[in-house]
Amino acid sequence: MLGRAMCEDALTKNRDLSFKLTVIVRQLRNRFDQSVAKLGITRSQWALIAVVMRHPGATQRTIAEKLEISEAAAGRLIDRLCADGYLERQPRADDRRAYSVCLTDKAQPHLSVLTNIAKENDEQVYAGLSEAELDQLSALLDTIYSNVTR
16 A cells, blocks of 8 residues: 555656646746747747757758757748848758758847847746756756657
8 A cells, every 4th residue: 555655646746747847838938928029029930040040051941850840830930030031041052952041130139139038037047056956957857858759
């Protein structure tokens, strides 16, 4: 009987952790959405811009992989950001069927603002955690990520 109670306690703890992660993710999204609402850029658009900023000239396929979304969804976001003047598609010399996605000059002023907003949010979210605790949290989340993506 004692073994069964311990198993039920472990299941309850796991459910509580999963619930906390779900709430935290929702709160992080809401906080960021509120922070960037005045800029007229959605979280999805900012995430795509951030990928292009980190991987200049990435293809739509690469962007979709980095964001873990379909190529069609990435294409729609890229189309929207191209129409708004933040991104442009450029032909690739190595593959005539693919295009490199690049930031435009219009995007540049927004990058520092968005980066500062993200930094401020990060400082608030991770306040009170040491570097060692952040490293440990990162390692634990890597393990959970690996488990859920298997």
